[in-house]
Amino acid sequence: MFAVIQFPGSNDDRDMRFAMKSVLGVAAELVWHKNPELPPGTAGVLLPGGFSYGDYLRCGAMARFSPVMTAVRRFAEAGGPVLGTCNGFQVLCEAGLLPGALLRNRDLDFLCDWIHVRVEHAGAPFLSRARAGQVLRLPIKHGEGRYAIAADALAGLEAGGQVLLRYCTPAGAVDETANPNGSIGNIAGVRNAAGNVMGLMPHPEHAVEALTGGTDGLALLGSLVDAVTAAGRSR
């Protein structure tokens, strides 16, 4: 079962549940942020997009203090897969579960658009259904998505293969014209050193049906389903 954490101000929580339940056909539940525990049987945790606590303070800065985050941290430390999208990515960075931070977009404005990202490293648990170099078309919608990290930490991130997605042109070229928000190194998604926590600014849950714009988001969410299913079998 996937736990979709619902903070006050989460907006994409129900969409994430829709993607998991109605499109991918796996169990997914909204879990209220005040719950001190994850529900029994939680095999994966999803932190959705939105404006937790209004994002009146730094994005995600309040949500990381929600009671459920203690349980999420425990879950991650035990190796459970955790995926944060958009505000969820910001929460994971604020919580220290992922390196780096997300700053105001280069052009200052909120930006909603379909963009392209290149898969830098394929493989479980987040990108087993993708191949390295593959270009995915996903939507972004954020005002604060400019990924930033200190130079030495960035070097470590690159060396460790932790940069999973980069903004690119439709043909897969990573250049400044394809960088929608000014992220360092065109970084759109990263994972932790252990490889079980990932954050990304694009919205895979909004790219799960041809009817509403495309299905490339399934490369990510489907991979997560595969990983959880495989873990369940081996248990």
Next chain:
Amino acid sequence: MSVRREPSVDLELAREHGLSDAEWQRILELLGRTPTFPELGIFSVMWSEHCSYKSSRIHLRTLPTQAAGQGAGPVDPGSAAVGTVLVGPGEGAGAVAIGAGLAVIFKIESHNHPSFIEPTQGAATGVGGILRDIFSMGARPIASLDSIRFGPLEDPKHRMLLRGVVRGIGGYGNSVGVATVGGETSFHECYRGNILVNAFNLGIVPQDAIFLGQAAGVGNPVVYVGSKTGRDGIHGASLLASAEFDEQTDAKRPTVQVGDPFTEKCLIEACLEAMRSGDIVGIQDMGAAGLTCSSFEMASRAGTGIEMELDRVPRRAANLTPYELLLSESQERMLLVTRQGAEQRVCEQFARWDLEAVVVGRVTEDGRMKVRWHGETVVDIPVDPVAENAPCYERPIRVPAELGERQKLDLASIEPESDPQRALETLLDAPNLASKAWIWRQYDSLVQGNTVIGPGGDAALVRVKHEDGTPTDLALAMSVDCNPRWCWLDPYQGTIAAVAESARNVACSGARPLALTNCLNFGSPEKPEIMWEFAESVRGLGEAARALGTPVISGNVSFYNETRGQAIFPTPTIVVVGLLDDVQRHAVSHWTAPGLAIVLLGETREELGGSEWLAQRRGLEVGSPPTVDLAHEHRLHGLLADGVAAGEIRTAHDVADGGLAIALAECCFSGPERIGARVTLDPALRLEALLFGESTGRVLVGTADAAALLARAAAAGIPAQRIGETGGARLQIGSRAGTAWIDGELERLAAIWSRALPRRLEEGEGAPALAEETS
């Protein structure tokens, strides 16, 4: 007893509150005494133009508010057929049955005056207010549109206003998690002293679970929920929205409220949860005139009274007086009536979302509004005379003396267009016709995962889900439209054209027009010429709504849109909502593939009055707007829905502002990839009318089966001609004889079109001439 420094109430004070001498007399007679200061405040807001519709009601009564064939009596919401109007005007918003056990609820509302004074908060709270109208009826808001109008972008103030309004709409809508799926933006000198911000929202509710703003059940608790009450927005409705602007306008900034989308988001979720619990009897937004308006309206609808302890109202400012508490327009507040004994449970439910819910009073049977403060009765007035029997005026009407002058256009005296290519580029660069992507890219158009067609198309198309997330096959199409120049030249024809265009846009997606809402923006109703515009506009609205089978289910009137005596063009903003049975079968407004046949449905006439070409190329805003054949429109909409359902129509794009050449260009480059077109036309008309005329009732279609479509059109009695084919990287329009009128690379044309807005906003002082920009 507390000591308050309240002014003594007399005629002079009543006048300062915007009440007329006759209205003051009426208050004295109703009460049989001089009102208290808080009572005077209540009368002034409840009888303001904004809250009472005192100048417009007599006209609005003529509008059709039910579906064709729907009986006059009340409907059984559980079993009503698709298209039945379940709730008409008078509630927070209107509701129509759409099938699958669901109803759609929608409304458009103005927030013009606040947005001119403080664009970001003004626009933001406009979005917040319309959302509360929708979810207070039990519906989950799923899609927003906006219609925004400014003065020329050469004016730095209006660049600032545009930026501010867009930031406000986006900041609120994005944060609250409701997709902004479309809208319209235009610029004209007439809005220099008075911008327009009209916000639309649409929600979905189980057909048999619609909530009304009723304070029913004597003894039931009245519960206050949401933000604490402050001093913001006092007299926003009565003094700001119900008077024109003058030199003191800036001093009214404190009457603008401040929005808190985070609280609104929590309110949406908490209210929807509470309404599902069965504990809620009635619920209403505390909108214009705040606590006063909501409690009066709720009691009036139920034929009850309300008793309230003002001391219990949560406050965020010290020393608030009863007057201020009753009239504050602090945002994100709701008034609920719960079942007796359920109040504790309801309050706990709101506490889960960290929202304050407090019992502030109870429903009574005496039909009076009684308000106590520190144990003392400060308000005691009968509900009905204030809420229901507000003044109603039949204001004098006069045809504007210069109307004939406005409508005079002698085409023979208009110099012919010598450079159609240049004309096309000028129009593509005109802010009114240019791409609005700079605006809508700042709006989350995807949240909730239902957006099939988002901003940039003719109509937005949104798939319908049940509350538990289960998708249906249904989709709703919606489009907001008005051509103010046409309405100024002829408010009756212009309004008919606005309804027709909105319905046509909806039909272009494949949906069948279902019902409409409207926001009527006008100048001062105290001027007979403005009242004439209004009456003519409402007459046109009623006629078009009847002819097209789209009842008027909700609406809003915004008068006093003028500054120092200068009124805006009459701007009746229309939103038609349509229903599509099978969301998989829909059309888009751009070419989907090369090699498709291009068919033009409808007839092009020699109509240039009020056209964008005439304005841009000849500097004239005169003539009569194009006529609308409503019977033709109705048939055309049916043809589109049938053709899309049959799979014959893949692209359908309304031919509107800028005419055929602009519509063709938009088909070529408003999609995800650019696809060119080669078109040949018969030069039977003046070239300008052929290329840039704005005859109504026309749609460009892209089809893989032209023969079938032409046959279908013939059977439906719609003129149709095959005019070209899609493909290539150029837009080419020429005569059958081989004359090339327009031949441009898409890349170049698209650049002009998409850069027109951003370059004007980026350039600090004025924009460079088109030639420098594009050569």
